[in-house]
Amino acid sequence: MSRVWNFSAGPAALPSPVLERAQRELLDWNGSGVSVMEQSHRGKRFIAMAQQVEADLRELMGIPAEYAVLFEQGGATQHFAQIPMNIAREGDSADYILTGHWSEKASSEAAPYVRVNVAATSKGDSYLHMPGRASWKLDPAASYVHIATNETIHGVQFQEAPDVGNVPLVADMSSDILSAPVDVSRFGLIYAGAQKNIGPSGLVLMIIRRDLLERPTRPMAKIFRYAEHAANDSMLNTPNTWGWYLAGLTFQWLKEHGGLSAMAERNRQKAQLLYATIDGSGGFYRNPIDPTVRSRMNVPFTLHDSALDAVFLQESEAAGLMALKGHKALGGMRASLYNAVPLKAVQVLVDFMHDFTRRHG
Amino acid sequence: MSRVWNFSAGPAALPSPVLERAQRELLDWNGSGVSVMEQSHRGKRFIAMAQQVEADLRELMGIPAEYAVLFEQGGATQHFAQIPMNIAREGDSADYILTGHWSEKASSEAAPYVRVNVAATSKGDSYLHMPGRASWKLDPAASYVHIATNETIHGVQFQEAPDVGNVPLVADMSSDILSAPVDVSRFGLIYAGAQKNIGPSGLVLMIIRRDLLERPTRPMAKIFRYAEHAANDSMLNTPNTWGWYLAGLTFQWLKEHGGLSAMAERNRQKAQLLYATIDGSGGFYRNPIDPTVRSRMNVPFTLHDSALDAVFLQESEAAGLMALKGHKALGGMRASLYNAVPLKAVQVLVDFMHDFTRRHG
Incomplete structure (x- = not known):
């Protein structure tokens, strides 16, 4: 049948011009004679593209130089766990603001790695409102404050970044990243599954202030360390090359459309x-x-x-x-x-x- | 330019008919009016496809019913770490057979989670041969024995599955899965990054004997537990849907070609x-x-x-x-x-x- 109007919550609609371009060059990308999926991520062509994708994102979002941009895997859900593994020490606490299904899930997946302090929640009224900033019981000694800027299931959204003082603000932006300008400097860490506003599923975009990469961490495999990923330009191991490529096409489409x-x-x-x-x-x-x-x-x-x-x-x-x-x-x-x-x-x-x-x- | 002969080590060449079909249906998959990338993984169409992909793989490899098939993310490297997290208890040991770069890397990523016993290694002669089975110093109390069936960099390959007695044999088959028939029942766990013989990067195929899913594990997030992934048909969170789809096209191509x-x-x-x-x-x-x-x-x-x-x-x-x-x-x-x-x-x-x-x- 012909293309339809797609209101999927995710994996969600991609811009038609992005899909059309991906279709055109599926078998022969960038004059290489093979698909973008058939290229080494360590080859010159792919690396040049990867750098351009990051540059385009930095331009679109106005990402300051003191932030690293990572192209990760595992879905946002994996990073619910991996974030405390990386930026909290064993025994540390973190403040979680619960405004719906996903921020709640973030807190439960974090719990094996950090003492979760629910600093505010609107669960009591089925997440129909958001707990006002004045009601939050933040701990100045928390390793970070976690929010989900938009709740895909419950349909509530932060209208601006909350002020949380000097504690780094960590935000799951899976379902509203790139939907409006955001002041990145208000955040310590922004992360987002790609499958809503970026590209196909299987890619996670992360924007992390570099000082957080230097926090001492517990013993763990290198593959779980964001600092290793940053030091290796997100190519510590083979990344999701197709997702990276499509994210780049989406960023170009965004630039072309204002x-x-x-x-x-x-x-x-x-x-x-x-x-x-x-x-x-x-x-x-x-x-x-x-x-x-x-x-x-x-x-x-x-x-x-x-x-x-x-x-x-x-x-x-x-x-x-x-x-x-x-x-x-x-x-x-x-x-x-x-x-x-x-x-x-x-x-x-x-x-x-x-x-x-x-x-x- | 026209398509070329592609000898990439990975991400590697995909079958041309697979790419041509993916290209044809990129904007309108399976009569849905949208791309396969734009579908919910929980929708009827995607679930029917996912089940067919697993059935085709089970038929191709002759996978016994007592094995679960998982479609994971993170690359084989992440599973170097996640495997001991799942099938070894803290303090347990595991036997590693080092035959090249990748089996060595598997052992170093596992080390934070299990006592690594190098039961055999050919590193001393630059991995130019393989340590004969008779020379392996296996521990009958090991939680598992790990091998890489093929070493992508060093160019050595197990010609058959080694006999390791009753200890589960865990095999990284990233670079030779589906290249020849294999007796799955000889293994406790087979895993493979997709980007050589299966599909695009960003997908990891895992075949795991169900009794290993029941091993008691350390405290960790649900997202790291293979048992949770198996109980949720690899949809505990959003999977790499494009990778899953392309893997399915490759399996169909394999079936059509004998x-x-x-x-x-x-x-x-x-x-x-x-x-x-x-x-x-x-x-x-x-x-x-x-x-x-x-x-x-x-x-x-x-x-x-x-x-x-x-x-x-x-x-x-x-x-x-x-x-x-x-x-x-x-x-x-x-x-x-x-x-x-x-x-x-x-x-x-x-x-x-x-x-x-x-x-x-």
Whole structure:
């Protein structure tokens, strides 16, 4: 069939021009006569590309020189564990802010390696709001403070980087990295699984302040040490070369389309259109999240009658609107509006939603 | 330029029909209207594919039901460390057989997690032979015995699985998996980075006897536990979906081309042709490895005069023969002859080598 409007939460839609270029050069990349997947990561062609990808990311995000950029594997989940292994000593504590499924998971995977202090949580009200900064019980002696800037399942998002004083702020940005400008200097460590706003799954982007690479660590294999990865330009062992390449194509696409400021404006429009449709539906559609912390990337919503869920999914799919089923933890629907989802897709979605209301209201 | 003959040690050549099919369906996979990279790994289409990929691998390798098949990340190097974390208790020992760079590296990455007993090594003679089984000093109380079945850099290969009694045999097969039939029941655990005989980098295939999943382990994050990955069908977190898909296309290609017996015969012919050319060159080309343990996958060789190396590389590349430069540890040349390298490529290579001898001999 023809290409559809893809609202998948991840692995998610990639920009069509990125896929088209990858398709064109799949068998013969960069005049090499072979695929980018068939090249040594230590060859001149691949290294030149890898350096360009990092330079493009640094330009897009304005990454200061005192930060290293790493191209890792294992998904963000592996780094939930690997981060405390690297930047906390045995016996140290770390502050975790729980605002949804993923920040909670980050804390449980970290627990074997660091004393987890839940400094704030909105779990008590099902993560419908975010605990206000003033309520956080931070420990000035913590090895770091961990947040997830956007919660893919629960649909809440930090609207700006919180001030946590001199303790390094560590942020899982898997689902909103590159969706808007961010002041990297506010963070000690930013990490993100690629499969939402960067590229295919199997790649993790990490931006880490270099002083954190020098923290003394427990005994462990070299392969788990970020400092070793940084010293070897993320080629301590064979990286995910295809993911690295596709991330680079996405960064180029972002640069060609006005960078992160333009993305932020487009993402604001998309989210506003969808939330306005939900809020203006007279209760037919509902999103119960505190409007001041609603996510611009993942919009969960329910129908007033859950008996209509199956019909909504069936009819939306028939209308070329894909992957709107909500996460099983919340039920209902979810529309993910990452960078690669155009405004047009949201317009088609809200037209469908209006029409569905007329037919089933 | 047009496609060339690719002798890369890894990431290595993939079968052209696999790449051509991936190219055709890159934007619209399996009638979904989106790329395979843009699908949830928890969607029906992807899960059906993932199950078929495992079934095809089980058929190709004859994997008994008491073995789990896992699709992991992190490269074989990460699993050098993660294997002892999973199948040895703190304080346990494990026997390592050192036959080259990779088995040596496996032992050093394991050392933080298990007492490494070097039960045999040929490092003393630069890994030019393999320590005979009779010389191995195995410990019947070891938690496992580790070997690398093929050494990508040093060009030596086990010709059959060694008998290690009742201790589980753990094998890094990164560079010879699927190159010939193997009796899986001789092994406790087989693992392999994908980027030689399976697919793109960033995927690790693991075949593990289920009783090893039940061994008591030290405290660690769930994401590091193979038992959790097995219980979740390798979807404990988002897997490398592109790698999984391409592995599946490679397995289908193997099935269509006669399976592993046919590959073994083809690989034997390829290696024989190249070694015969080297051995018959009157010393112009040299491979110093004990002929009884020469690798059929990676053939390192030197020229009688290293001053000719640069000329050889330049002329071979101009002749469409790619990536023949040897690993820096050994210098000289290396031709990797994985499954996707056709006999024709080796014929072109040996013709070039004969011609080069005539012109520079």
